[in-house]
Amino acid sequence: MPKNVETTVKDEKLIKQRRAELIKAAVKLFTEKGFHRTTTREIAREAGFSIGTLYEYIRTKEDVLYLVCDDIYNKVSDRLRATIALKGDGVECLKAAVAGCVKVMDDMQDEVLVMYQEAKSLSKESLPYVLNKELEMVKLLEDVLDHCIRLGALHLTEKEKEFYAHHILVLCQMWAFRRWSLAKTFTVHEYTAYLIDAILYGISVRKAPSIDQKS
Amino acid sequence: MPKNVETTVKDEKLIKQRRAELIKAAVKLFTEKGFHRTTTREIAREAGFSIGTLYEYIRTKEDVLYLVCDDIYNKVSDRLRATIALKGDGVECLKAAVAGCVKVMDDMQDEVLVMYQEAKSLSKESLPYVLNKELEMVKLLEDVLDHCIRLGALHLTEKEKEFYAHHILVLCQMWAFRRWSLAKTFTVHEYTAYLIDAILYGISVRKAPSIDQKS
Amino acid sequence: MPKNVETTVKDEKLIKQRRAELIKAAVKLFTEKGFHRTTTREIAREAGFSIGTLYEYIRTKEDVLYLVCDDIYNKVSDRLRATIALKGDGVECLKAAVAGCVKVMDDMQDEVLVMYQEAKSLSKESLPYVLNKELEMVKLLEDVLDHCIRLGALHLTEKEKEFYAHHILVLCQMWAFRRWSLAKTFTVHEYTAYLIDAILYGISVRKAPSIDQKS
Amino acid sequence: MPKNVETTVKDEKLIKQRRAELIKAAVKLFTEKGFHRTTTREIAREAGFSIGTLYEYIRTKEDVLYLVCDDIYNKVSDRLRATIALKGDGVECLKAAVAGCVKVMDDMQDEVLVMYQEAKSLSKESLPYVLNKELEMVKLLEDVLDHCIRLGALHLTEKEKEFYAHHILVLCQMWAFRRWSLAKTFTVHEYTAYLIDAILYGISVRKAPSIDQKS
DNA sequence: CATGAATGAGGCTTCATTCAT
């Protein structure tokens, strides 16, 4: 399923190493100027090898984008999986997940932005693979919700579960996308606290005990 | 503040008309292939005039992007303003706003996507202007919240208000950004209903009366 | 049938003129260094316009080769048609045709060499069209033979006619291909005289009346 | 006279063996895609060794072409020499030579085509050597003609002899060059028969006894 | 005002050749 970017080089270990260098360079440049404004030469130079060498490890410029997106998704997913960890009783588990997810978005802001802004430039063949990765992340949050449901802490239908998985993921990503504005008012921790509250109890519950909730 | 895209042509009426044609053509093409993959020639052809004429109404390709983003922001803002309208008592007003906002995102999905995906290609000079437009939209939602607060339907601090304005806007945009996945499970109306619930009451309140909320 | 090389330019007259310039430049360069060793930039410079302009009149480097081959074939065919003219009684007509054909090969040696040496670099799509042109030239010679046959000067079966048409054409081309060697010993006129004799009467008839011819 | 292609390797036997492999691979590839479209890497891979090893046995890509042309010329010459063999009385000897020559062209069509189409890509230094090989082949046919002359079967001046040697060689090559068209109508044997007739007696003698031949 | 031919900088990619292992 994962597209296999062809190489001229055979040494697997070398491929891994060079690719890591290449991806690091590309992420840096894409962050600064975007995929289209970055030239292959710049990527090669930043990665520390010649243009010829770059093309020993990829076949097209688009391959670089694919490798970058693939790598970031994997890293984000891995970190998410590690942070979420289904620990804590009841709703605590969800809170931890949200906090972890925001932290990942905070730590990897540059990468996350690159991924979401440039993935659209992938070819028709690669795009589905990447979109699927996005759904895998949604799935991770569904697992958290499932856990809470099994603990009896939440009561959700299947549809609600899907809805909330997207909902929570988007709200966490929001920190990455809107930090330029939000960071003027909130620290990550404040943001996280507000977000947990908003997700769990909604806006109306803010100190309004007498209001007729969802009558 | 709004950058003035220079023209060779003087006739104001003509400028308006040609720009409208130009923007329409550009939005169509940007939707299909993105800003960078679209050539100025294509824009001219799609708009129905020659490349020479195109350059009578803009100075650089980036001007087209600026005009497009500006135009879409204005349209989205206008529609939002019209839909929101601060009508309804108490929390109804907020519900109407959310519903209206989602509808706008649904109606203008293509435009919204173009705007958010390509705005990053604007120059350092134009970007702030566009980001500011984004904040104006946030402000619109803050106004709604203010209204609810004044009606006594909500109780929010200034910070909470800012947070929720972003929060709500992002969740509405989510429909535009994730329709490729969400639409498999939800209709716009379902999505809207779930969203209103989620915003107002959060996830934990879903039929779980006995749970000790935020003790 | 003739492939239509696409242009960006619309003015038909201009296309004709520029193409003529382009072809002239290309023939000169291809003659000197061959198709593969000639760069598009060199063609543009030699033709007197910029690389950008060159690409307004063609889409690929191969288009240049196609235009060149097409043009040369047309010129050679036209000259052949003009020279042959089915004039003269009996076998005189054939002699005139051979003489004319050799003259064409002599006058257009460079072009003929380019055409036969580079045509193989045409794409699978264009090649058949060019090969067909070759067959048209064979056809011209078949017409001459037909004429002689109708005059009663020659007696050939259909197969013989086809054979001799190729046979004569190849022998005329021989002057173009082997002038580097033949010209050391023969002038064109000598060559023509020898060739006519060889074609008409063969080698054995050279002053050998007593030999038992093909008994 | 024969250019000495330099090697890093000393072992003569190894050189011979590797070169044979290399030439075989190159002929195959040149036949398929021509010299310029074939890469050195492809040659190495097809020959069964690495690019590094290839360059132990040649110094430039052009060396490969030189080796190929040289090898083919030698093989063709050898086969020609073997087939011709100056056997047969009188004109039979010539007939046998023509038949043999056509057979060689038929058997080695691919090689012959490669040789004549790519030799022009040789450098100014190598070209004369290869052209000289061509003249050696002409010489072989001159020898045949000489033999016939000595037998009294033909009467030719020196100039006529040179002319006919080229003439016959070209007509035999014609089978290789035009088989794409001729083979639709003729088998090799038919072609050979027609050709022998044409060379010996010319076109006019075809059943036209009363015509005043070159009076 | 409108047109579209002309321009050329610059991007992506290939590939012959080298050289350290």
Add this chain to the structure above:
DNA sequence: TATGAATGAAGCCTCATTCAT
């Protein structure tokens, strides 16, 4: 000797922009 990773010059082509008509 054999290998194959590294190199970078050089090729093809695109496209934003200009300007004469």
